[in-house]
Amino acid sequence: QKEVEQNSGPLSVPEGAIASLNCTYSDRGSQSFFWYRQYSGKSPELIMFIYSNGDKEDGRFTAQLNKASQYVSLLIRDSQPSDSATYLCAVSRGDKLSFGAGTTVTVRA
């Protein structure tokens, strides 16, 4: 079983729609959860992090965490063409940081 699993996509959404990305993890002791965005040919950049159960909103992004279900999600509202990228879910326990394979999102104009 992989430590962090994501739907590989690609996920295609029309401009202005909501993109919903899912991630599950296997280590119940995981403490921190991150979403990184990676444009083609670029390095990952952190866009959201969440530590507690519930929702966390930052602009058009909302991260949701459910530790009982070992599930974390990212919602992108009002999707823009500039949101087209691969989104990596990362999970940490202590300072061990593990990544999923990523979900590629394409926003259609």
Place this chain on the structure above:
Amino acid sequence: EAGVAQSPRYKIIEKRQSVAFWCNPISGHATLYWYQQILGQGPKLLIQFQNNGVVDDSQLPKDRFSAERLKGVDSTLKIQPAKLEDSAVYLCASSFWQSTTEAFFGQGTRLTVV
């Protein structure tokens, strides 16, 4: 604040040759990570340092890969000899505090082994 610096940005070598990558983390960041990212996959941790000590190198192919972090700052990752399957982007990341793990990445080194 300066970011994570890596060099070179690109490298093309023949199989069985050796190659070295360099990383300078963000000042004050005690934790340094080397990840390998093969095209279409997520980053895979190769080795993690806390200051100049190794925390995790369980996925490092030790017969050909080596890494060091002298004085707890800069780090080098070496591959000797390289194989075709080592073609990937090698990402260096650093984080400030061990329980935060908000890691910041360098631009990466794209290695092509021919």
